[in-house]
Amino acid sequence: MKKYSIIANLKMYLSADQTVAFATEHFDALVKYAGHKSLAITIAPTLPVMRDLALIFKDTQLSWAAQDCSNHLAGAFTGQVSPLSLKEIGCSACIIGHSERRRFCGETSEDVATKAQLLLDCTLSPIICIGEDHEHMEQALATLHEQLNPVLQAIKNYQHKIKNIPVYIAYEPAWSIGTGKIAEGSYLESIFAWLKKETQALGAGFTWRFLYGGSVNAQTISVFKKIGAIEGFLIGKASSNFEEFEKILKSIMLES
Ligand code: 13P
Secondary structure (H helix, E strand, C coil): CCCEEEEEECCCCCCHHHHHHHHHHCHHHHHHHHCCCCEEEEEECCHHHHHHHHHHCCCCCCEEEECCCCCCCCCCCCCCCCHHHHHHCCCCEEEECCHHHHHHHCCCHHHHHHHHHHHHHCCCEEEEEECCCHHHCCCHHHHHHHHHHHHHHHHCCCHHHHCCCEEEEEECCHHHCCCCCCCCHHHHHHHHHHHHHHHHCCCCCCEEEEEEECCCCCCCHHHHHCCCCCCEEEECHHHHCHHHHHHHHHHHHHHC
């Protein structure tokens, strides 16, 4: 049976109090789904509640991811959060290079490469987001190469250090995020085949997990489920509405 990695990127949809209410109200259901053999569920909440949630859900199979981290481990970096702190407060993974951070916060692929190294040094899984915008659809692979190559070069000698820590690559076409527009199956097939080839070039010793993100919801999930190379989903808006999120989980469980 295929096991899907489901990462709920709650972005900034819910406040700190709303996030705790969401998690505690749906505690039993979240724990039940996280324990299902076809699902590995990770939640990326707003950072101020990370430690609270990690404690509330201690000894369950839910895991926790941050939505970003600093590209430094310590020092005079006002407002930034070290990967080391993320490890201490209960995270097992961290999203890096999200298109919203590239667009609104000037995050570069070189920043993403440094963050990936620091996360692996702290035994945290990087969730490396890449994706072309609408203008670059024709040359999607060139854009993806520009975004991914610095990261792969940075971590290419890490295979002995990281043992079984998964490295996630989330293909999230920027034009699909939050728009309801989704790519053709054949387009996705070709992107994921390319991703597989690029990562295989680094040789053995890495545990890659290939995710898709962008307008995943209860309606679109059936389209994405047909792409065999997709091993999980990075879900934005739909994960902040429990009923919608639950429909997606049920659909995945049914067809796995
Ligand atoms: P939506 O699911 O809201 O399109 O967002 C996707 C995303 O950005 C996940 O990181």
